[in-house]
Amino acid sequence: MQNEDYDIETLAVRAGITRSQFGEHSEALYLTSSFVFNNAAEAQARFKGEQPGNIYARFTNPTVTMFEQRLAALEGAERCVATASGMAAILATVMGLLKAGDHIIASRSIFGSTVQLFSNIIGRFGVETTYVSPTDISEWQAALRPNTKLFFVESPSNPLTEVSDIRALSALAKQSGVVLAVDNCFCSPALQQPLKLGADIVVHSATKYLDGQGRVLGGAVLGSHQLLEGVYGFLRTAGPTMSAFNAWVFLKGLETLKLRMDAHSASALALATWLEAHPNVARVYYPGLASHPQHELAMRQQRTGGGIVAFEVKGGQPAAWQVIDATKMISITANLGDAKTTITHPTTTTHSRMTPEQRANAGINDGLLRVAVGLESLRDIQNDLARGLDAL
Numbered sequence: 001m002q003n004e005d006y007d008i009e010t011l012a013v014r015a016g017i018t019r020s021q022f023g024e025h026s027e028a029l030y031l032t033s034s035f036v037f038n039n040a041a042e043a044q045a046r047f048k049g050e051q052p053g054n055i056y057a058r059f060t061n062p063t064v065t066m067f068e069q070r071l072a073a074l075e076g077a078e079r080c081v082a083t084a085s086g087m088a089a090i091l092a093t094v095m096g097l098l099k100a101g102d103h104i105i106a107s108r109s110i111f112g113s114t115v116q117l118f119s120n121i122i123g124r125f126g127v128e129t130t131y132v133s134p135t136d137i138s139e140w141q142a143a144l145r146p147n148t149k150l151f152f153v154e155s156p157s158n159p160l161t162e163v164s165d166i167r168a169l170s171a172l173a174k175q176s177g178v179v180l181a182v183d184n185c186f187c188s189p190a191l192q193q194p195l196k197l198g199a200d201i202v203v204h205s206a207t208k209y210l211d212g213q214g215r216v217l218g219g220a221v222l223g224s225h226q227l228l229e230g231v232y233g234f235l236r237t238a239g240p241t242m243s244a245f246n247a248w249v250f251l252k253g254l255e256t257l258k259l260r261m262d263a264h265s266a267s268a269l270a271l272a273t274w275l276e277a278h279p280n281v282a283r284v285y286y287p288g289l290a291s292h293p294q295h296e297l298a299m300r301q302q303r304t305g306g307g308i309v310a311f312e313v314k315g316g317q318p319a320a321w322q323v324i325d326a327t328k329m330i331s332i333t334a335n336l337g338d339a340k341t342t343i344t345h346p347t348t349t350t351h352s353r354m355t356p357e358q359r360a361n362a363g364i365n366d367g368l369l370r371v372a373v374g375l376e377s378l379r380d381i382q383n384d385l386a387r388g389l390d391a392l
């Protein structure tokens with residue numbers, strides 16, 4: 001099938017399928033670690049790369065390849081390399097593209113483990129990272145050094161849903177000979193396609209919306225054949241590979257991605273609007289609201305505001321905890337991108353490793369709550385939050 005001819009809903013269901021001799025309709029799950037050759041010469045040709053085909057599942061497996069091709073079609077990428085987790089995707093990007101002495105400029109508002117990876121692990125191998133504002137491009141410009149090789153950004157950010165101007169960052173990156181990588185976890189390709197906005201690399205935690213039902217871990221790196229060659233080389237040798245079983249789960253998850261993202265987004269917008277009018281809520285952070293500082297930019301580069309809503313309750317941590325503990329249905333967990341709605345208090349969970357001063361700089365105050373809106377009825381989600389909010 002020619003991917004260019006089809007819409008995203010169709011690609012999510014049909015792109016990347018390779019059928020075996022049995023003509024199975026649903027994607028097959030190949031649980032095999034290695035592949036056999038017809039003769040010694042064929043084995044040699046495969047290992048030399050002269051003949052296409054599978055060798056060993058650390059680097060290729062037909063089920064994983066189907067997932068890679070489907071996600072590549074959705075993101076409009078030449079190539080995709082699937083990984084064991086979202087963190088493995090970010091690690092593979094850095095290991096594939098950078099060397100000791102290189103410099104990264106990253107948004108200050110990125111996933112906590114990404115900060116740990118850049119500062120405490122990659123930093124030990126001679127790659128330094130400077131953190132800048134996700135929304136002020138002049139800080140990126142000012143942080144540029146002759147050895148800057150990578151811009152890394154997440155948009156919208158977690159938990160405050162700040163939106164970065166991907167086109168503007170791409171223009172600065174191109175002019176400076178830097179690769180721009182975007183973590184597209186919050187939007188998924190159903191809502192935002194960073195490569196079409198000028199990004200060079202997209203990374204995913206497939207664990208979140210691509211699965212969509214909180215079952216398995218996985219990740220992916222997408223981009224041009226040229227940029228992905230080193231990423232693939234790292235994966236082939238070092239082995240943070242996606243399992244075939246997980247790839248099969250993600251293939252099934254992708255089939256409903258667009259439908260789920262539209263439903264998450266519609267409920268999130270309605271919930272954000274309701275929260276904004278609640279007397280015990282001080283502030284709501286949701287890119288789909290007109291009150292969001294980058295609302296217009298968000299509506300230009302995303303199809304919707306997404307499924308994550310953050311809000312500050314009046315009364316700080318005790319009030320925030322009271323709202324959490326009054327819920328009867330919503331799951332108290334830090335995961336997101338699940339059919340089940342989740343609630344978390346960033347100050348004491350996902351962002352607890354930051355100092356109070358770092359949190360204050362990032363705008364994360366003690367009354368902040370983050371809700372990843374699931375697929376339950378909006379009325380039930382709202383009632384579950386109203387119980388605690390009304391009692392404050």
Ligand SMILES: *Cc1c(COP(=O)(O)O)cnc(C)c1O
Nearest residue numbers: 085086087111183185205207218
């Ligand atoms: C969860 C997450 C990751 C890491 O993904 P894992 O699959 O948990 O390794 C990276 N970036 C963002 C934005 C995330 O939410």
